[in-house]
Amino acid sequence: MKIKGAEVLLKCMMEQGVDTVFGYPGGAVLPIYDALYAAKGKITHISTSHEQGAAHAADGYARSTGKVGVVIATSGPGATNTVTAIATAYMDSVPIVVFTGQVARSLLGKDSFQEVNIKDITASITKKSCIVEKVEDLADTVREAFQIAVSGRPGPVVVDIPKDVQSAEVEYEPFRSKLSEIKEKKYFNLNEYGDSLNKAIDMINRSERPVIYSGGGTVTSGAQNELMELVEKIDSPITCSLMGIGAFPGNNEYYMGMVGMHGSRCSNYAVSNCDLLIAIGARFSDRVISKVSAFAPKARIIHIDIDPKEFGKNVDIDVAIKGDVKEVLQKINCKLEKADHRDWMEKIKQWKSEQCEPFKECKLSPKFIMDTLYNLTGGECIITTEVGQNQIWTAQYFKFLKPRTFVSSGGLGTMGFGLGASIGASMGNPGKKVNKCSRGWEL
Template sequence: MSRDANPSMRTGAQIMCEALIREGVSVMFGIPGGCIMPFYHAMYEYRSSLRHVLCRHEQGAGHAAEGYARATGQVGVCIGTSGPGATNLITPIADAWMDGTPLVAITGQVPSSLLGTDAFQETDITGITVPITKHNFLVSDPRELTRVFREAFHIARTGRPGPVLIDITKDAQLARLVPDWDVAMDLPGYHPASRKSAVLPTAIAEAVRLLQEAERPLILAGNGVIQGAATNELRALAEQTGIPVVTTLQGLGAMPHDHPLTLGMPGMHGWVHVNKAIQLCDVLLNVGTRFDDRVTGKASTFAPHAKVIHIDIDAAEIGKLVHTDVGIVSDCKPVLEAIASAMLAGSTATRTTTRTAWCDSIAAMRDKHQPRQAYARRERTAPLMPHDVFDAMNAAFRHRQDWRVVTDVGQHQMWAAQLLDWSRPRTHITSGGAGTMGFSLPAAMGAAIADPERTMWVVVGDGGFQMTACELATIAQEGLTNVKVAVINNGYPGMVRQWQQLFEGRRYSGTPLTGPDFAKLADAHGIRGMTVDSADDAPAAIAAAWAHDGCVVIDFRVEREANVFPMVPAGRAIGEMLVAE
């Protein structure tokens, strides 16, 4: 009897496909190559269950997987071959690491007999990615595949989500064996906090005591609230206690923008009244954000009068950058529920009068500083200012629910965060920690495939757009119709130019940027392209893009030297803000 007579016999590559299906994967983003070819050969048999999106660059594949994950909360999957295919995935892997995005990257590797010989397209990708993955695996024994895939997805989605890499030798993909699907995971050192983790009652009691006694409390809400599906609990606690809420860049949408307790975004480009409130508060409840330097400014001066309560699923973040008085390692949802319950039981101790006075004082600061004043039109500027575009987008979004916005990195990213009205979680997708130019277009593609009923608006600068514009071809090949691209085109990497203007005497070294006619570039891919250079034409262009049954690229040619304000200069406290040119 031949080996093929056993119906349970599989190649390693077939086992990889079946393992993905067992983990609930239905879409993957990648590019084939020599050492991952057996996997692609097997993939053809599973094409009714596994959709493969052929990207134009592995970086685009990784960002697309990130966008898919950010839109769904599920693990995104990207694929590359050995050598340059694998190394091209490093940027999205690092991006996922910084932003806590669940990602599994699968790479082919040279046959095990050639490992360590500097064979053609051999790269030690597991060694390279140690600092930017939660864990990685090199598989040369096909018997390990079922366990490794199970462990990889478990690690990627549990605790603080993040990227995991599986590197598989070509001979392991070609080997034939009967897979053991009942194999147990073997992760003796991995004990992540979860929604089911026990919350220490003493920590809850101390957090409640501080909040009840506070006269000027604040809640700082971040990505962990959205990742932990705790937005309802956050809002309930804020309303129950009257504590105002600050939302970080990655926390936008955790509280509706128009809620009376929502203050806005803090940090380097946060609003003046928000940063001043942080510097005046006496208790700061941090829910699911890691005190990034873009939030804190000079960390030693951050919230100098506050007792800090920090809830985070990652124990390593507590006390890492800002002194913490009460640290709680847990998913956000059960802690917010426990705090709300305890405060309700002891509500007589809540300082209702002083809370009202505190909120009134913040409102007075907001009215005084008029956060959008920096975007008032000035003489001798171009007919189209960046804020004209965002005003038009807001007007179009206001009465619709069928949209998400994916932003790139730079000035446009900050304008979008400041000026668009964020009301729902997972409607704002951006590269925060790594700050990856080129993120937005492929990430929006992944999100568009994950959520075909909503329109994905890409907000991108002309610099970032040119980094991954090749993925327009992928969008066209996949027949997507729900990606609309707004290029904020100012002829510079705008944020770099702004720093050069403000701090380097307008020495615009290496920043004047040319590019193609973006509308014609879109047309070349069979995608509708438009060019807008007047504020009067912006609303009609956005309406036309939304009405068009297909993808659209709009080239908004805006004022070249518009700046993002407010701004905290590097190394300064967040209370030291530049508010006008």
């Protein structure tokens, strides 16, 4: 039986387990909204006041759940309103799929009302952007969009669908299984990377002053247990990037806080004095390394990441291992010797005790507020932030205990992110406390 393209879109979403979408209606997506209305009870639609807010909500949903966030926006200004949010997701490797409406195919290229080439506009800030030119291609394009969004290094995908494609009829064939269950093959191959793996293991076993630097890739991979095993096995302090917060418990004795411009004194001292830096799922951003020649000057560097483009991009490294963080750590952990770095850990404790404690004369300090929030929630909450000091104070002072509980714009630093993200996180985690930290005027 033939059904409309908009119905095909909804059925393909449900194939992927989508139960929540974020969007704002408009003329070029009315067929999709008709299909959504018919599917009520199966897919919940969250209507925002602006398309950028919808995309930020999908982003917050994805970051806090690990699932793909889905956005629906109309053509023209509706589509362009999502651009900043798409770039936000791209910079932080967040899987969202944005479905935009487009003018009918017969009106393309004629400066039609609310026509804009969103495919080309978003080409540099997505893993893929495309336009569906035939209704027969719609189902495969949607399925591929979800696959691309979650495979390898996650990121946003844009699918532009002309209005007449949404209304055209086509035979629909259900897919045999979810594409999310047929992700591209694992990058890690023991034979291919055996030399690098063995070299890394030898370097770790020989190290006397190791430091682990964990990034957002550890959160994405779900490697928190493997990370804990590594830390305890090699008796190493651990620091993180802004996006790596939550992968390791903030109340653990090995945890030093963030490193870099907004990092802790202890973390920066440790990185400056370590003899081995193990970077896991982290990119060496300018906010972390600052002056390249002065970054980890005494250390050899091991870099584990799923994206080989990060190797040597900002700092020189000694060993590169391309692969899924969780799987690579499993292979490494089983071959490591149990280490005892008590002298190094005593030095770490000394640096920790020398941490600066600002605003001591003022009880209502950022640290006091974050400590109070932690005590009230027991750390069992999700916190979203805006960008600026509210973000940094939250990252520095709140003791995040679990991954996917700190939701913030890191790479792009997008003001206005927090409110939409908090809505998305709330929808993705019913019953869980979601707190938004921002400056007063942003409320």
